Amino acid sequence: MAVIQWYPGHMAKALRQAKENLKTVDIVLELVDARLPESSRNPELVNILKNKPAIIVLTKMDLADPKETQRWINYYEATGQPAVAVDSTNGSLKVIEKKINNVLADKLEKRQEKGIKSKKISVMCIGIPNVGKSTLLNHMVKKNVASVGDKPGVTKKQQWLKAGKNLQLLDTPGILWPKFEDPLVGQKLALTGAIKDQLFHDDDIALYALEFFKEKAPQKLQERYRLTNEEMTASDVDTLLAITKNAGFRDDYDRGAQRLIQDIRKQKLGRYTLDPVLQIAGRTTKKEKQND
Ligand SMILES: Nc1nc2c(ncn2[C@@H]2O[C@H](COP(=O)(O)OP(=O)(O)OP(=O)(O)O)[C@@H](O)[C@H]2O)c(=O)[nH]1
Ligand SMILES: [Mg+2]
Known part of the structure; x- marks a missing residue:
């Protein structure tokens, strides 16, 4: 099977940094593209996120098939993974803050009992290149502090941003993984602009x-x-x-x-979702059965 083999050094460094930061942040926003929620999930990030409170944020929902997006949210929630979908270019992102408070409810309550009210919730935002991390964080802080661009690899290093009194947010560079075992995953990522055009x-x-x-x-x-x-x-x-x-x-x-x-x-052929939830969820269930 053809495998695309490439992995720029800065991504390995970004992965190491993300691992380091996991120790200090309260919660992670794992961003995936609503048009390909599973194919845009970096397995290496999923791996380091084990045991860490995390929310799957499906970005660019305005570009995806709305019915499929809802199915994906239902699927993630049913498998115990909190998930929300957003369009960071439009409307409110309050849904994310609400979800953070929800997932961290116990921890926040304990902090309150101990009288620690002033401590901000620290949130790390991770995901593949071009998925919309910086755009989402800019929107949450209501300022254009993080650089954004319609190409992968815009954010080069980590940056902390303050959102209101309660949150501090960490923007990180996009990270891919060294091998796409399934060539189709590489094609989907390339089509939606997560991989530099020169590489395919x-x-x-x-x-x-x-x-x-x-x-x-x-x-x-x-x-x-x-x-x-x-x-x-x-x-x-x-x-x-x-x-x-x-x-x-x-x-x-x-x-x-x-x-x-x-x-x-540019959406000239309408909204679309490349990853069908039923097929992928079915595959997961089959795998789980095999492992039993
Ligand atoms: N339609 C739509 N476009 C979005 C959305 N979020 C981000 N974008 C666009 O996606 C492109 C990439 O956004 P960035 O925020 O730079 O992505 P990033 O994840 O920070 O990318 P890197 O820094 O390269 O890892 C920009 O052109 C954004 O305008 C969204 O919810 N809907
Ligand atoms: Mg960025």
Whole structure:
């Protein structure tokens, strides 16, 4: 099976730092992308989070299929993992503060009994690159203090931010893991912009995307690229060639692939969820059964 092998040194360092900080923070916000909640979960982070209060925050819910997002929340909550979904570019993030207070209720009560009222709750925000950590924290502190950008690897080092009287928040650099055992995970991460574009072939990602949208949103695909029925039912390579031609790129297949990827990232083909909860939850249950 093809495995993408790469792991920049700064991510190894960021993982070490995250491990160190776990000892001091009260709670962790583990950010995942609502369009691919499991594929955007870094197994190494999940591993170090054992026994630490944590909340799974599904970001970019405005880009994902709302029904699937709700199913994911239900699934996580049912498996004892507190979860919320947010759009950090719009609306209130009070839901996160509420969830933090909820998860830490016992600890906060004990602090109060001991008369420690002034201690702030310290929160570390972790997740893969470009998942929206800095955007979410800026929103929570109501200031643009952390740098954000529509590409992976914007935050280079940790930064503490203060939110109101009660919270202090730690922004961290995005961390991926050294090997994607399932190549599909790498393709999903690339399509949604979590991996630097230079690290994958546009046409591989475009072909994966075509297969997905042909099945899930054929009408949108057909309308946007003015594809005939024959072009829709042709092989994915031929459909991509038709898209390239219809976009006016003649036979510049790479530009066709880039256009499709950019369009999907900009939501021109609508909201979508690449990780289906039922399939993945089913797989987990099967695995659990095998381990029993
Ligand atoms: N639509 C939408 N876009 C979001 C949301 N949250 C973040 N973004 C966008 O996602 C991009 C990445 O956001 P960042 O906050 O820089 O992501 P990050 O996780 O800090 O990334 P690194 O620092 O590179 O690890 C930016 O273009 C944000 O505007 C969201 O909830 N919805
Ligand atoms: Mg950042």
